[in-house]
Amino acid sequence: MTFTEAAVEVLRRAGKPLHYKEIADVALRDNLLSHVGQDPEITMGQRLAAMAKREDDRKVVAVLPEGTFALIEWSVPQEAQVEPVPPPMQPAETGEALYRPREREPRAIHAQARRRLAELQAEHEEGSEEVEAERRRQDQGRKGQRRFPPPAEVVFEALAQRQSGSALSELAADLLRRQLLSDALVRDLPSLVAALLEDNRRRTEAGRKPAFIVDGDRVTLVEFPPASALLEEVRAPHGGARPMGAAQLGAEVRRAVVRALRRRVAELDTGAFENLCAALLEKMGMREVRVAKRSKEGPLYLARQRRGVSDLRVAVKLVRGGREIGRADVQELRKDLAHYSAQMGLVLAPGEAGRDARGEASAAAQAPVALYVGEALPEEMIACRVGVTVESVEVPDLDEAFFAGLSRQREERAGRRDREDRIHEEPAAAASEAR
Structure with missing residues (x-):
């Protein structure tokens, strides 16, 4: 999981707001993070603060005391929400005498780490592909070799974008062309399959659903996330706020009852x-x-x-x-x-x-x-049915297919009218030519 996905999972399990340090500790203890980094607590605080500032796809909000976050699905009152403040990169100056004097020149490794952290933050907040490509080029120049993201993560994102399964060789070649997968893994597909199965094993050990189904040379997802086009349609402004769907409403109610x-x-x-x-x-x-x-x-x-x-x-x-x-x-x-x-x-x-x-x-x-x-x-x-009561209710939902069909019917009527006009015009044109 990414830091934000792990944070949402930890908050749902806890059922109450938590400080970003507590969230990072639980995520590390339960092995929820696919990558940790040098300082997971600071990274977790920065990622949550960045998500709380988003306008769309925001899943957490900042509440008091400072550094505490809650899920937006808990409907936290507006007066209880505060402006998210990301944790500092370095500890604050205390004014006390240092155990040893500072170096006259900054150490190269510290400067490199600060540049890398700034690039990662810019990439996370802006989602810029140019920043990501530049970071990879700098990594290659500094270390002489390219570093790639976890293969299970990039394969999951690629399949989620396609919304369908794919041949593993074709998918690996596409990821290599986009510089998201190493050439060694593309040449050694059994190692790539082993990485996907290892990700399934880790998810199962953590009590979560496996992500991949590998059938010979074909790979697909156990459950596809919603397509991006559908998400944009849902987020698009309609005449009023679009109500929550029945399935989503039922899932939210079930999670709340479980907590x-x-x-x-x-x-x-x-x-x-x-x-x-x-x-x-x-x-x-x-x-x-x-x-x-x-x-x-x-x-x-x-x-x-x-x-x-x-x-x-x-x-x-x-x-x-x-x-x-x-x-x-x-x-x-x-x-x-x-x-x-x-x-x-x-x-x-x-x-x-x-x-x-x-x-x-x-x-x-x-x-x-x-x-x-x-x-x-x-x-x-x-x-x-122990300790709970179950009620059956009818929940209406907008029929997007019906409204989309209205536009198609209008276009079909216009096309039918054009064909009828052409049919009537052809005999008239033939008669005029005969005269």
């Missing part, structure tokens, strides 16, 4: 949390749910679940509160599986699971452990 459910579950006391989990397990098809042992953070449940013609013995570990689930929790549950002769384990917790816990849960040649943690727990509650 609210997660906060509510994290605030429950031990007894209420146990009752909630017992009700959820019954809705999930568990039978004979009973407490096997208790601990400070929550009990261990044993249950049976019908699979085919046999019963599956399941051990369920409950972890109350918002603490992170680690590798030790999964390992402890596996010990309980062996002790109670259970065949599968579940972890129910409103807190997130760390990368080590996800890796341990999916380890090969081990008893399976399913993690219903973070947003997965409220998602399962919604699917099982």
Whole structure:
């Protein structure tokens, strides 16, 4: 993910405004960033401040205290929003005596870093292709070799622009012509495929959907983002503000309910949390749910679940509160599986699971452990209709295809009228020539 994409993901998980340093820490901890750089906190603050200043495609706004950002989808009141201030490139002068005197001349490496940072900021704010090309030429001249962006990132952007899959060789040749992919990767397509599959693996480990589908020599996206032309049409000014579509409105409402459910579950006391989990397990098809042992953070449940013609013995570990689930929790549950002769384990917790816990849960040649943690727990509650009510409403939406068809009908009528006029004119012209 880019810095802004990672920031939006972190804020959605947190459900509250965060300082850019906290956002950078969570993004680094969850391995959300595709590239980090020398100072990710400053880079994160600058990228968020630049996005908050945009007029279109703005996803965050700045709020108090300084350096704190919130999602624009949270409908933050205008009086609570402030002017975004990017963090300084260098720490402020304190006036205290330096441990050692300054150099009389600036060090070349510092000057080079400042020029590079200024170029990156200009590229991000203006989106100028000339700035990007100039930066690449300077990199090549300074280091004797060209540095390219991550291959998975450029392939994703290229496929998103095409809105369709493509042959890998053709796509790689086009990216090489645009100086976005190295010649070595173009000649070694298996390495490019390995890079795309590695990106899929990292996304899966982070609990996100894979991006690429590689089928032989053809590559496509699992889910294409909206086409740029459609985005421009949506952003174009109409007679009034265009209402949010039904699908988008439903997705926004679902995300808001998931965040609210997660906060509510994290605030429950031990007894209420146990009752909630017992009700959820019954809705999930568990039978004979009973407490096997208790601990400070929550009990261990044993249950049976019908699979085919046999019963599956399941051990369920409950972890109350918002603490992170680690590798030790999964390992402890596996010990309980062996002790109670259970065949599968579940972890129910409103807190997130760390990368080590996800890796341990999916380890090969081990008893399976399913993690219903973070947003997965409220998602399962919604699917099982536990703690939520569901209403069916009719949501009207603008039929853009209908209005576009009106213009086409006018053009077709004009073309039909021209053809009819030509048909009537041809016999008259033939008769006049005969006379």
